[in-house]
Amino acid sequence: MIFPLSWLIDYVDLNISPEELGEMLTMAGLELEALNDKGKDLDNVVVAEILEVGQHPNADRLSLCTVTDGATNYKVVCGATNMKAGDKVALAKIGAVLPSGPKFPDGLKIKKSKIRGEESLGMLCAANEIGLGEESDGIMILPEKTELNQTLADSLGYDNIIFEISITPNRPDCLSLYGISREVSAILGENIKRPSFKVKENGDDISGLTSVEVLDSVGCPRYSCRVIKDVKIAPSPEWLKNRLEASGIRSINNVVDVTNYVLLEQGQPLHAFDYDLLSEHKIIVRNAENEEILTTLDGVERKLSSEDIVICDGNGPVALGGVMGGVDSEVNDNTKNILLESAYFDPVRVRKTSKRTGLKSESSYRFERGVDPNNVTNALNRAAELIREVSGGKIANGIIDVYPSPIIPKEVTLSVNKVRNLLGISIETDEIVEMMQSLEIEPLNIDGDNILFKVPTFRVDIEREVDLIEEVARIFGYDNIAAISPEVPMVANSINVITIMEKRLRDVFVSHGFLEVINYSFDDEELLKIFDSSSAINILNPLSKDYSSMRTSILLGLIKNVKLNLSRQTQDIRLFESGKIFYPKDKGQLPNEIKKFAAVATGKKEPEVWNGKALDFFDHKSVLERSFEVLSVDSIVNYESVDGIDFLHPGKSSLIKIGSETLGFIGELHPDTLEKLGIHERVYVLEIDLPILSSSYTKSRKKFQPLPKYPSLKRDIALVVDQKVSAQEILVKMKEVNSKIVEDAWVFDVYKGKSLESGKKSVAVSMLLRDKDKTLTDDDANKVQQKILKKLEKTLGAELRSI
Numbered sequence: 001m002i003f004p005l006s007w008l009i010d011y012v013d014l015n016i017s018p019e020e021l022g023e024m025l026t027m028a029g030l031e032l033e034a035l036n037d038k039g040k041d042l043d044n045v046v047v048a049e050i051l052e053v054g055q056h057p058n059a060d061r062l063s064l065c066t067v068t069d070g071a072t073n074y075k076v077v078c079g080a081t082n083m084k085a086g087d088k089v090a091l092a093k094i095g096a097v098l099p100s101g102p103k104f105p106d107g108l109k110i111k112k113s114k115i116r117g118e119e120s121l122g123m124l125c126a127a128n129e130i131g132l133g134e135e136s137d138g139i140m141i142l143p144e145k146t147e148l149n150q151t152l153a154d155s156l157g158y159d160n161i162i163f164e165i166s167i168t169p170n171r172p173d174c175l176s177l178y179g180i181s182r183e184v185s186a187i188l189g190e191n192i193k194r195p196s197f198k199v200k201e202n203g204d205d206i207s208g209l210t211s212v213e214v215l216d217s218v219g220c221p222r223y224s225c226r227v228i229k230d231v232k233i234a235p236s237p238e239w240l241k242n243r244l245e246a247s248g249i250r251s252i253n254n255v256v257d258v259t260n261y262v263l264l265e266q267g268q269p270l271h272a273f274d275y276d277l278l279s280e281h282k283i284i285v286r287n288a289e290n291e292e293i294l295t296t297l298d299g300v301e302r303k304l305s306s307e308d309i310v311i312c313d314g315n316g317p318v319a320l321g322g323v324m325g326g327v328d329s330e331v332n333d334n335t336k337n338i339l340l341e342s343a344y345f346d347p348v349r350v351r352k353t354s355k356r357t358g359l360k361s362e363s364s365y366r367f368e369r370g371v372d373p374n375n376v377t378n379a380l381n382r383a384a385e386l387i388r389e390v391s392g393g394k395i396a397n398g399i400i401d402v403y404p405s406p407i408i409p410k411e412v413t414l415s416v417n418k419v420r421n422l423l424g425i426s427i428e429t430d431e432i433v434e435m436m437q438s439l440e441i442e443p444l445n446i447d448g449d450n451i452l453f454k455v456p457t458f459r460v461d462i463e464r465e466v467d468l469i470e471e472v473a474r475i476f477g478y479d480n481i482a483a484i485s486p487e488v489p490m491v492a493n494s495i496n497v498i499t500i501m502e503k504r505l506r507d508v509f510v511s512h513g514f515l516e517v518i519n520y521s522f523d524d525e526e527l528l529k530i531f532d533s534s535s536a537i538n539i540l541n542p543l544s545k546d547y548s549s550m551r552t553s554i555l556l557g558l559i560k561n562v563k564l565n566l567s568r569q570t571q572d573i574r575l576f577e578s579g580k581i582f583y584p585k586d587k588g589q590l591p592n593e594i595k596k597f598a599a600v601a602t603g604k605k606e607p608e609v610w611n612g613k614a615l616d617f618f619d620h621k622s623v624l625e626r627s628f629e630v631l632s633v634d635s636i637v638n639y640e641s642v643d644g645i646d647f648l649h650p651g652k653s654s655l656i657k658i659g660s661e662t663l664g665f666i667g668e669l670h671p672d673t674l675e676k677l678g679i680h681e682r683v684y685v686l687e688i689d690l691p692i693l694s695s696s697y698t699k700s701r702k703k704f705q706p707l708p709k710y711p712s713l714k715r716d717i718a719l720v721v722d723q724k725v726s727a728q729e730i731l732v733k734m735k736e737v738n739s740k741i742v743e744d745a746w747v748f749d750v751y752k753g754k755s756l757e758s759g760k761k762s763v764a765v766s767m768l769l770r771d772k773d774k775t776l777t778d779d780d781a782n783k784v785q786q787k788i789l790k791k792l793e794k795t796l797g798a799e800l801r802s803i
Contacts, residue, residue, distance in 0.1 A: 001160060001165045001175055002164045002165075002247050002248045003165075003177055003247050004161065004163075004243065004246040005018055005161040005163060006161075008059045008163070008181055008184065009246075010193070011177065011181035014184075014188075015698065018035060018037075018161050024187050025183070025187075026182075027169070027181075027477065027478055027479060028155070028183060028329070028474045029474055030165050030166070030171075030174055030180065032166075033251060034164040035161070035164075036162045036164070037160060037161050037587070038130075038131050042096075042151065042152050044096035044151075045091065045093070045152045046069045046090075046093060046150065046152060047069070047149075047152060047154075048067040048068060048088070048090070048124075048148065049068055049086065049313040049591065050067050050087045051066045051067060051085060052066040054066075056077060056116060057472035059115075062077055062111050063080075063081070064076075065078050065083070067089065067122075069665050075118070075119060075121055076091070076119040076120050076122050077120040080138040080139045081138060082137060082139065083141065087141050087142075087146065088142035089125075089142060090124070090130060091122050092110045092123040092130075093121075093122050094112050094122060098110070098129055098130055099130050101177060102135070103126075110123050113717055124208050125384055126710065127242075129383040132156075132246075134672060139336055141238065142155065143239075151679070161226060162246060165180065166656065169369055170461040172267065172366060172370045175267050175365070176264060177265050178194075180735060182440065186435065189438070194486060195674050198736055200395065200698065201395045202397075203227070204229075204396055206226065207400075209275075210275075210285045210400065211282045211400070212225060212285070213284045213402075214280070217404055218310060219309040219321065220345050220375050221344055221407065224341075224342045224376050224400060224401040224402070225400050226340045226385060226400075227337065227395075227396040227413075228337070228340060228387055229275075229336070229337045229393060229394045230393050230394050231335065231336065231338055231387065231392065232254075232255050232337050232392050233255060233331065233332070233622075234253065234682060236251050236258075236767065238391060241257065244257055247782055249264070253333075254387070255331050255391055256331055257390075258383050258387045259271065259383055262379050262386070264650070265382070265573060266370070266375060267366060267458075268366075268378075268379035269362065269371070270341060271311075271363075272339070272387075273331075273340075273639040274329050275339045276331065277329045278314075278329055279315040280313060280315075281339075282314055283313065283341075285309065285310065285321065285343075286312060287310070288317065289398065291304070292316075294326055295327045296323075296324045296326060296359065297330055302320070304308055306356050306373040308321070308353045309321030309349055317578050320353065321349075321355055322345035322350035322354075322363060322364055322368075323357070323359050324359055324363070334702040340380060340384055340387070340592065341579045342376045342380035344372075344374060345367050345374055347367060347369065350363075351368035364640065370460040372458035373406075374406075374409075375458065376401075380399065385566075409454045409455055410454075410455045410462070411455070412452075412453050412463075413450050416424065416429050416432060416449050416450075420471065423469065424481065424565065425475055425476065425482075427472070427476070432453065432472055434452055435768055436468070438475065439471060441453050443453050457525070483644060498595055498610060498690050499654065501631060502578050504627070505576075506576075506578070508623065508626055509576045509623060509627070511575075512623045518577065519558070519560075519577060520547055521550060521551055521578070521582070522548070523547060523548075523551045524547070524548065525549040526558070526709055527677075528556055530647055530673060531553035531556055531647055532552040532553045536549035536550060536552050549570065550591065550718050551581055551582065554579050554687070558577055558600045559677060562679065563678060566681060567679055571602075573600070573603055574601045575601075576598065581593070582718070594691065595689075595692075598686050598688075599623070599686050599692055601620050602615065614682070615684065617653075619684075620686065621666055624686055626699070631697050636659070636696060637657070637663070638656075638657045639656060639666075640726070642654055645667075647670055648665065648685075649668040649669065653666065653668060662689075664687045664689055665685070669684075708770055708774070710776070711776060713770070714769070715781055716748075716764060716765070716766050716767075717764070717767070717800065718801035719762065719764075719765065719792060719800065720760050720799045721758055721797065721799075722760060722796075725763075725796050725798075727747040727750065729796060729798065730747070730765060731745055731747065733790070734788050736791065737791050739787065740772075742767060742784060745765055746766040746769070747764065747766075748764050749762070749763070750762070751761075751764075767784075767785070769784060
């Protein structure tokens with residue numbers, strides 16, 4: 001929001017410097033981005049009066065002017081034609097340095113010179129040449145009452161001090177001079193001066209001139225208009241033009257400039273239609289039809305959407321509601337009669353239209369943040385009266401105001417004790433009431449500690465009690481609230497077992513060449529069903545179909561990462577992720593969240609070796625087993641054949657179990673699954689449930705043991721078992737023997753061949769035996785071995801292989 005300080009002073013008296021005001025606004029939440037004094041470098045530019053305008057004797061397009069600064073007369077050659085004797089102008093004397101800008105990129109130092117044979121002792125300046133306005137057709141003409149014998153900067157006073165304030169999206173009420181004045185008056189405790197005017201109607205009755213029909217009352221809850229006849233389109237008076245240009249808006253003509261002036265003053269966008277260009281002289285507000293065409297004021301032909309709001313006459317659209325008018329009904333130099341619009345449009349609809357069309361305007365900027373629906377007619381009347389004053393038009397009797405469902409101010413209750421406790425200040429009820437009233441938030445009822453306030457409709461940011469407390473803090477002054485360090489008890493955090501496990505899992509996988517990824521918590525619902533057939537939680541406003549549901553498996557994201565890397569010619573990929581999956585609960589309840597750890601791998605076992613072998617199931621499993629060793633749960637983890645997991649290869653995968661609970665799975669993706677996902681390489685995956693793992697982790701801590709004093713013995717046995725018996729089952733049964741001298745056991749060979757009976761296989765197992773109290777003898781080892789063989793024969797039907 002850009003504005004000259006002189007405009008602000010029209011509404012509130014100031015007794016502080018511009019710098020102090022900027023600091024106070026910033027502390028109140030209206031950040032000062034820039035404070036420019038445009039007259040500070042114009043010390044040698046003075047107010048002068050033209051005494052005489054004569055023709056240059058040697059140039060048809062130049063004038064020779066005699067001017068005075070009140071003490072000395074000067075001859076100045078000038079190329080402009082808009083001045084006359086008696087005008088007050090800006091004279092740059094010899095030695096003056098004009099600021100750099102569009103006209104003079106490097107600035108300009110005024111020197112005594114001869115132009116076409118005539119001496120020129122200075123320069124009569126246009127506003128844009130001294131940084132005070134836009135490009136113009138002539139020199140700057142100052143108000144008639146401007147006094148001589150002073151610098152231009154002194155004559156302008158606060159007009160040359162320009163504020164630029166950053167307004168947050170939740171404070172559209174401050175996108176106006178009056179809104180900022182209300183803030184300043186509340187902060188300083190000064191009374192605010194409302195713009196004073198009275199509409200002078202002297203035309204025909206408006207009901208006989210036009211009609212308004214609102215067919216889309218959701219998109220346009222309120223639409224008002226007036227008709228002004230016999231206007232004279234002309235350049236705006238200097239006061240109006242100067243204020244707009246100081247606020248960063250180019251002057252167009254007196255009628256359009258008034259609508260922009262009221263926009264800046266009241267925060268209410270308006271639009272002036274050429275009344276005579278409106279077919280049937282009527283207004284219809286409706287939804288646009290798909291592919292309907294409207295040429296906007298910027299000359300671009302636009303195809304509309306059914307979500308757009310259009311203002312129509314008897315033939316069709318003449319404006320895009322809340323965004324921009326149409327070229328077919330714009331005010332031009334021949335306009336005699338105007339229909340002046342003031343309305344309230346739905347912020348969401350305006351924002352969507354503005355974003356879709358790429359049209360950004362001062363109007364859409366305000367409408368999409370929310371203007372005051374109950375200030376529509378006040379702004380309309382203000383603009384109508386100003387147009388009458390600057391154009392000489394006649395305002396038709398009456399106003400059309402279509403407002404079928406008035407928007408009622410909210411009511412919010414505030415507890416005084418809560419204000420004291422939350423802000424840590426001592427404040428009384430009447431002080432809070434006074435602060436709120438200065439912001440035009442009126443008390444409706446005071447009941448002991450509670451105050452019921454009516455929140456005006458221009459404060460769209462105030463919804464709850466805490467919002468009112470924030471208002472108290474702003475006006476009280478954040479810097480007046482003492483800084484007190486909170487009392488924080490020194491309490492040791494409880495150990496989060498899952499966090500500890502995640503760290504250790506991360507360390508193991510990173511040490512084996514895996515990289516950690518973090519994917520979105522939402523994914524494609526159809527692809528998620530490949531890995532989990534459970535119902536997913538759908539997202540109401542998904543980024544796209546690919547991210548339409550909360551994930552029920554973290555594997556899908558990892559596999560997409562693999563596919564992306566393979567498409568970029570990266571063949572050796574090892575990735576892992578730790579994150580949550582989500583399952584729906586009953587309606588109205590938050591979802592069930594489960595922490596999972598997953599990893600994927602494809603490519604070579606040792607990527608740096610040029611002819612290294614391909615990574616396989618056992619390489620992937622070895623990393624997981626190392627993780628279980630680090631977590632001290634390796635002795636209680638079992639592996640079982642996969643049943644019912646369609647996306648895994650049935651012969652190269654297994655379930656991971658702790659007791660009767662399924663911890664997760666590990667294996668190679670099924671070829672059909674790879675084909676569905678568009679992957680042509682073997683991919684190995686694993687996924688484990690961290691909450692299930694954590695319960696075992698806390699019970700299975702390894703204890704340090706002293707180094708063994710006595711040597712170990714190693715025994716190998718080859719067993720013949722049914723092919724359906726897994727190696728894991730053999731090892732589990734061996735551990736169940738519970739001999740204190742069996743230190744470890746592992747499978748080192750599996751054989752299937754003609755030398756064995758059909759349906760049989762040979763499994764070779766190594767045992768490491770040690771007694772911590774003595775040196776083992778062969779007799780001791782034989783006894784343990786026989787005990788284990790009997791156990792295996794009884795439970796698994798195992799026989800000692802004889803060949």
